[in-house]
Amino acid sequence: MIKEVIVVEGRDDITAVKKAVDAEVIAVGGFGINKKVIDKIKEAQKRKGVIVFTDPDFAGEKIRRIIIKRVPGVKHAYISREEGTKDDDIGVENASVESIRRALENAKCKLTEKREEFTSRDMIYFKLSGHNDSKERREMLGKELGIGYGNASQFLSRLNSFGITKEEFIKGIKRIDKEK
Known part of the structure; x- marks a missing residue:
């Protein structure tokens, strides 16, 4: 299991990341990123660390900058535009399992045993x-x-x-x- 919490843009990105790795994933809901979401990311950063994994487009970079400004010390995962493009649609949800894993490895994610404190x-x-x-x-x-x-x-x-x-x-x- 990946120790850090992965922050993505939307639900389809969550699905793609969870197909590739075992991790906790938070979706910011696109440009709708609000104080409540930022607070959740801050808490995740404090407790586990965060990897920001947004789409390789203008909107993804803008969301990444918003998070960087408000949550210091996050790690970053990137895919290329080619890896994230399918039928003129750009996004993490279009990347292959291999591309997602490689991006997270390059972000220097840490692996940890899955914790089962609560049932x-x-x-x-x-x-x-x-x-x-x-x-x-x-x-x-x-x-x-x-x-x-x-x-x-x-x-x-x-x-x-x-x-x-x-x-x-x-x-x-x-x-x-x-x-x-």
Whole structure:
């Protein structure tokens, strides 16, 4: 598993990267990059490190510059325009598995053992999955821990890959239980 969190532009990029490597991936949503997304990237940088992997076009470079300005110390992965072009469409989502792996290797990504601190059993026990208010609880806890909102599967993945400790998790649960 790649230690760093990979930041891409959109959902199709997430799919392409996850076909190539085992990693946590955040999509910025194109030019819609906002404070909430920047805060999530900052938290990922603090906990795990970040690799910015945007499209080899004007928009991708503009998004990369926005992130560089607000989140110091990120690493960068690049593909060429040729590697990312398919039918006049340019993007990471068009790159081959080999091109994506090579770009991430060139970014000097670190490999780590996949962490399984939290399980789906924890999600159910702490009412983050399978309960009427699970979505709201994940939203609140995600904000508290700085990992953002995700469906149950995404949230579990973030808990493990962002290096959240049991202690941080329990403190967060207690705070959201007080608020409710």
